[in-house]
Every structure is written in C-alpha cells, then in structure tokens.
Amino acid sequence: MVLKKRDVAIVGIGSTSFGEHWETGLKELVAEAGFAAADDAGIRGKDIELVVVGNMSGGRFVGQEHVAALMADHLGLNPTPAVRVEAACASGGVALREGYMAVASGFYDLVAVGGVEKMTDIYGSGATSALAGAMDFEWEAYFGTTFAGIYALIAQRYMHEYGLTREQLAKVAVKNHYHASFNPLAHFQNRIKVEDVLTSRLVADPLRLLDCSPISDGAACVLLAPAEDARKYTDTPIIIEATKQASGTLSLFMRKNICTIEATTEAANQAFKDAGMSRKDIDVIEVHDCFTISEILSLEDLGFCEKGKGGKLYDDGQTYSDGDLPVNTDGGLKASGHPVGATGVKQIVELVKQLRGEAEKGRQVKGAEIGLAHNLGGSGATVVVTILRRGD
Amino acid sequence: MVLKKRDVAIVGIGSTSFGEHWETGLKELVAEAGFAAADDAGIRGKDIELVVVGNMSGGRFVGQEHVAALMADHLGLNPTPAVRVEAACASGGVALREGYMAVASGFYDLVAVGGVEKMTDIYGSGATSALAGAMDFEWEAYFGTTFAGIYALIAQRYMHEYGLTREQLAKVAVKNHYHASFNPLAHFQNRIKVEDVLTSRLVADPLRLLDCSPISDGAACVLLAPAEDARKYTDTPIIIEATKQASGTLSLFMRKNICTIEATTEAANQAFKDAGMSRKDIDVIEVHDCFTISEILSLEDLGFCEKGKGGKLYDDGQTYSDGDLPVNTDGGLKASGHPVGATGVKQIVELVKQLRGEAEKGRQVKGAEIGLAHNLGGSGATVVVTILRRGD
Numbered sequence: 112m113v114l115k116k117r118d119v120a121i122v123g124i125g126s127t128s129f130g131e132h133w134e135t136g137l138k139e140l141v142a143e144a145g146f147a148a149a150d151d152a153g154i155r156g157k158d159i160e161l162v163v164v165g166n167m168s169g170g171r172f173v174g175q176e177h178v179a180a181l182m183a184d185h186l187g188l189n190p191t192p193a194v195r196v197e198a199a200c201a202s203g204g205v206a207l208r209e210g211y212m213a214v215a216s217g218f219y220d221l222v223a224v225g226g227v228e229k230m231t232d233i234y235g236s237g238a239t240s241a242l243a244g245a246m247d248f249e250w251e252a253y254f255g256t257t258f259a260g261i262y263a264l265i266a267q268r269y270m271h272e273y274g275l276t277r278e279q280l281a282k283v284a285v286k287n288h289y290h291a292s293f294n295p296l297a298h299f300q301n302r303i304k305v306e307d308v309l310t311s312r313l314v315a316d317p318l319r320l321l322d323c324s325p326i327s328d329g330a331a332c333v334l335l336a337p338a339e340d341a342r343k344y345t346d347t348p349i350i351i352e353a354t355k356q357a358s359g360t361l362s363l364f365m366r367k368n369i370c371t372i373e374a375t376t377e378a379a380n381q382a383f384k385d386a387g388m389s390r391k392d393i394d395v396i397e398v399h400d401c402f403t404i405s406e407i408l409s410l411e412d413l414g415f416c417e418k419g420k421g422g423k424l425y426d427d428g429q430t431y432s433d434g435d436l437p438v439n440t441d442g443g444l445k446a447s448g449h450p451v452g453a454t455g456v457k458q459i460v461e462l463v464k465q466l467r468g469e470a471e472k473g474r475q476v477k478g479a480e481i482g483l484a485h486n487l488g489g490s491g492a493t494v495v496v497t498i499l500r501r502g503d
Numbered sequence: 504m505v506l507k508k509r510d511v512a513i514v515g516i517g518s519t520s521f522g523e524h525w526e527t528g529l530k531e532l533v534a535e536a537g538f539a540a541a542d543d544a545g546i547r548g549k550d551i552e553l554v555v556v557g558n559m560s561g562g563r564f565v566g567q568e569h570v571a572a573l574m575a576d577h578l579g580l581n582p583t584p585a586v587r588v589e590a591a592c593a594s595g596g597v598a599l600r601e602g603y604m605a606v607a608s609g610f611y612d613l614v615a616v617g618g619v620e621k622m623t624d625i626y627g628s629g630a631t632s633a634l635a636g637a638m639d640f641e642w643e644a645y646f647g648t649t650f651a652g653i654y655a656l657i658a659q660r661y662m663h664e665y666g667l668t669r670e671q672l673a674k675v676a677v678k679n680h681y682h683a684s685f686n687p688l689a690h691f692q693n694r695i696k697v698e699d700v701l702t703s704r705l706v707a708d709p710l711r712l713l714d715c716s717p718i719s720d721g722a723a724c725v726l727l728a729p730a731e732d733a734r735k736y737t738d739t740p741i742i743i744e745a746t747k748q749a750s751g752t753l754s755l756f757m758r759k760n761i762c763t764i765e766a767t768t769e770a771a772n773q774a775f776k777d778a779g780m781s782r783k784d785i786d787v788i789e790v791h792d793c794f795t796i797s798e799i800l801s802l803e804d805l806g807f808c809e810k811g812k813g814g815k816l817y818d819d820g821q822t823y824s825d826g827d828l829p830v831n832t833d834g835g836l837k838a839s840g841h842p843v844g845a846t847g848v849k850q851i852v853e854l855v856k857q858l859r860g861e862a863e864k865g866r867q868v869k870g871a872e873i874g875l876a877h878n879l880g881g882s883g884a885t886v887v888v889t890i891l892r893r894g895d
Binding site for chain 1: 504505530559560566567568570571572573576581584585586587604605610632765881885
C-alpha cells in the first residue's frame, strides 16, 4: 500500500538573538522564539497540535532533561504532546524532519518545531566536555580529544591532500562575519580581516579562535502546516520540498577518508532526488560551519563543487550574498552563533527570511526562490539536508 | 485532505536482562536487545529503514549524547537515519509512538524502536541528580527535592485524602516482586513480604526502599512493520491499536490536585477512543510503578478503578497474573528494574510476550488478547498510553 503525503509549508518563524543571555533561561529563550513564530503566523498557542524540540544537552548544560514537555508546559500548551529529539548539533534539523513527517502524513495540522540550547550558564562540567558527548565517548572523548581537535585533524589532512591554504580557510570566517554584520540577531556583528584570523589564538593547529564557532545561547522556532492551508497563516508560504537524513560513523578513525563526510553526500543526493532538483536550482545555502574547514568540506560533499576545490570558492567573492553561490548569509555558525540544538532550526528561519525577501539589506540574496540547509551532528554521524522553495 | 494510515504491527522483540551490567556499555546493551529483536523477526540489520531510540540522559549517566546515531553506527546500519527521543522516563513510550507514526504514515516499512539506559556506571554526578533533570530544574530540583521526595508528597496527601494504608502500598511491591520471581530478565527475582517493605530503610516518608524502583542498566527493542506485511516476519503479529501522548505540568505545585495525574487520564481517554475499546477489553496492563504509590494512582487515572479506591485492589489478589486485573506481570519497574529510557519499550516487549502467550509460567495471563502500557515521565509531565491487540 503506497500512502499519499501532503506538501508541507513553513507558515511562521521566530528566533531569539544568539549570544550570551545571562539573564534568560532555557524556558524563556524558547518562549521568545515561540511567541515570535506564533505572532508571525497569527496563531495562538492552543492551535498547536504537536511540539517537537531539538536540544542537544540540556542535562549537561543546565541540569534539565524532559525539555519538550517543559516547553509545552511553560507555554501553556498542556496536554499537547511534546517530543524532544537529539542528534547532537543536528538536533534542530532532525526536529524539523520529525515535524515535517507529522504534517505530511496527516497526523497533525499545525506543528511547532523548536530548537534551543543554553550553553553559557554551564552546569557541572565545561561546555567543551558536554559537546564531546556528540562523539563516541568511549573511543574519542575519553582519550581527551575535543571537537576542535577532531576538525583540526580533518583540516591538516585536507590541506596536505589538496593544497588548501591557511588564508582560504580564514576567508570563510571573514565572509561569515561580513554577513553577520548585517544581521541584528547574530552573536558577532563585527567584521574581521584575514589577518585577524591568522593572528588569533591557536586552538588546535591549524584552527585558530576565529576558525571556531562560539558557545552561544539561543532558540529558534518554525511553524509547519499543510501547504493547502498555508495561506490562512501567511502570504508567502515556504514549501519543504525535501528533508532527508543520513547517519555515518561517530569516530573519525573508522572513516575510509577523513576529508569527506559521507552522510552529507548521502542526505544531499536523497534530498535532490526527492525534490526533483539539481544543485544549479539552489539560490542560497546554509551549511554547518562549526569550524571553517567544515564549510569547505560541506560545500564539496553537498555537490556544489569538486572535492579538493572548495578553497578556491573563497578566492573571489562568490560565496557572498551577491555572488553566484551565497553561503551562510546570516553569518553561519561562526558569526551568527551556535547554540547547538537551535542551529538546525535557525538555518531554516534564515532560509525562510531569504525566500520571503525579508533578510536585511547587505545580506539578502536578490530574488532567491530556492534554498538548501545542511545541518550536521558531531563530525558527521548525523546529517540532515533540507530543500525549501518559495510557494507559488 | 484526510490521509489514510496503515495498521502497524510489532513483528520482533528483544531485551537484555535488567540490572547491574558492570562489564557492558550503552552500545553493547542496545546491540544485545537489537540482535535479539532481529533474530525474533528473522531480519538483518540492513532491512531496517529507520532507528528510533528512547534514552533519557546518556549525557549525564555516561557522557554520551548523539545516542541514536551511535547505535546505528555500532550496529552497522549507516546510512540509515537514527533519531533519539527524550521525555525522561517516558522516552521509550515516546520512541514507540514516533516509530508507529513513521510506519502508519507510509514513510517507512521497517522501523527499529529501541530504549536504553546505562545508569550504574554514573559519570559526573549521582543518578538521583541526573534523574532530577526530569523535573523543572529551576522550580524543583534546584531546591533539593528528589523524585522519591516528590512521590512521597503525593503518597502523603493521597493517604490523608483516601485512607490508603501503608500495608496496601507495600502490597504493590510484594505483587511485583512475586511476578518478577518468574521473570529471568528481572533485576530482582526474589519474593518479598509486606513486613520486608515496612521494615526496609526509610527513603522519603512514607516511601521506603522497597517502595522504590531501582537504578538499573538495560535495553529493549521492538520492530515495527505494516500489519499487512507482518506475517512475513512472525506468525503472531501484535497490532498497535492506539498510542497516545499527553503533556502535564512538570512541577507538582502547579497542579490542581496532586493525587491525580491529568496527562494519564487524557492519554488513556484518547487511546481508548482511538482503539474503539473500553477498559473491560484489557486483559493485561503494564503501568509505570516508579514508586508503589504511582501504580495505584495510575490504575485510577487510567480508569480501571474509581479515584481513592486503588488501594483496595491490593487487598485481594486481583492484580496478580491470575486475577481479574493483571498488572505488571514482568515485575514492573519495581522488581523488573527501571533503566529509564528502556522502560517504555520493555513494557511493550512484555505485553507482546503476554499476547503471544510466551511469558513464563507463573506470570502468563491465560488467553490474553489485548494489553495496555502506561509510560510516564517525571511526575507526569509526559504520559504515553498504548493499546496492543493480538492479530487475527
């Protein structure tokens, strides 16, 4: 029996600013993003039929598990069912996909998908230690490596194999900070130069402080409805053309080649097939630049350029918002900030702004109609690729 | 547009023993349960299209988040998508429900739903502190209460309101230990007497050590397929007639009445309506007896007896496997053990055994055809009620 599915639209978006929110807790962050999304769609909380929340490590960061029920409770939505999903830094992307299936299948007609992380007010151990929970703890974290260490290994090998220069890596951060300078919600809104990156503190050779995304607090929310009902909520529905997820090894040592993330390629190929689109159809891209090397790797693994040639994309301006291949127009994880559970949902919020034509001047991609989001957990054990299109 | 759904069947089950597994990690526990389920259904790992894992606090217990991807990886299932869901002690029930929707909707044809917790090898802080993450941390845990404390408050009030006796409470544990004495997978297989409970160490007045479910390690797994395909895998498919979830307040002080858990009643009413059944149709029940008082409260809130009269069910033998209302025939959380993320899935494994007629002598309910599972998170902020029926 082949069952029909409905098209699903994003009909409301909301996000907090990303950064250090010392006076705001997990609940308040979600409430701010959630109320903004509800206002955007002109709905009330009671209209929501299911809550899905992406959150990586409420337990480690603030002593709080049971995160989705807490959100439903705090927002006055009881007895609405609430589900937390976790896939490390891909928690938000996976949450979106769970929400998508819930609507596409006809189980629910209005679903709130949130993502949240409160990282600065660390409870118990350090943030770097909590983040290491995204690795295979027994094989990697236990022996003392950190995610900067893991991505440094990748960067070393990649530079050796393909001749990527330190300057090209730096240009990823420079571009992302430039975009963030037009984004009032970004964690860092300052512009930087290649030299700033090259002289910033060494974290894990060759990665320096300005190659690394920051520890941020923040939340984002999107509201999903059947496309056929979308105009009840918005003049510009954004259709989810495809959202696909793939798994890969958690540990780096188990990969055939550490310069490629197979789950990215797998999820991307599935998503393009499902959407009936090619790479050339994409007008704006959000990729998971937890470290500068990750943005380059991801663009290659997504199929936007040949393996080994990603660095060259940064020698001219083509990844800027006015270029041929606009990437991370909100500043990416690097400059917009990376509250890990929120990131995958924030990428969707950014694409919706772009496709609606609502992004700030300086970072809006002219006439963007189709966007792609790439959300990655750990060093690539979970990847979600989502393709969005402005509704007709 | 109303979309059709498919009936969903459970076609394979597997479980580790519950207890202290000092030489077995998170991955090995899931592998043992997963391989057992695959053997039971006669499938290979590669046949699985989606993995859903319920896990409450891998981060706090063993430093491990990204739990579902780890499982897919360890079991050789890459690039199969893997989703961890968390809803405190209801994580397993919510995972089952996510798996159910994935199959009912037609998105997937074979889904593995696992539940796991590794609690004894505690990483960082104590298990009681980690479990407190299921409360509203800022309103309850921060001020020093524990779950034994929370349920003690409920028990005190309930005994005051309805005249429940200390002996009746004890009889819940006595019955569950009796059932567990026939269950080779149970954490505690010893029989106890009312006097043993009454003289065990006081934990939080009136609850004593033998009123409390233990800290356990363990994993359970079920395989879901469309009912129409079920006989490819098993001679006795078990149909998921309904699985419903509801949310309630995390904090006790926000409830109108702490002697009732509204989310249980809500989820149960929805489930019975969806299944087109009444309480009288149920032959065997798994309820969430994290503490003895919870079993009594839950039977009332589920509608199996009038509020305040639950204690009387224990004055004769009717909750035993040969009684009119067999409850927790595997020993429940109290004696079978409570690895929190695994519990909701293990309840389903137990019901499937009962409905197949495969439970051990002494605890098998004769001719059981329909069973109900009640899985609860925290003090009732998440509740999942699932009704299963032996396929024709």
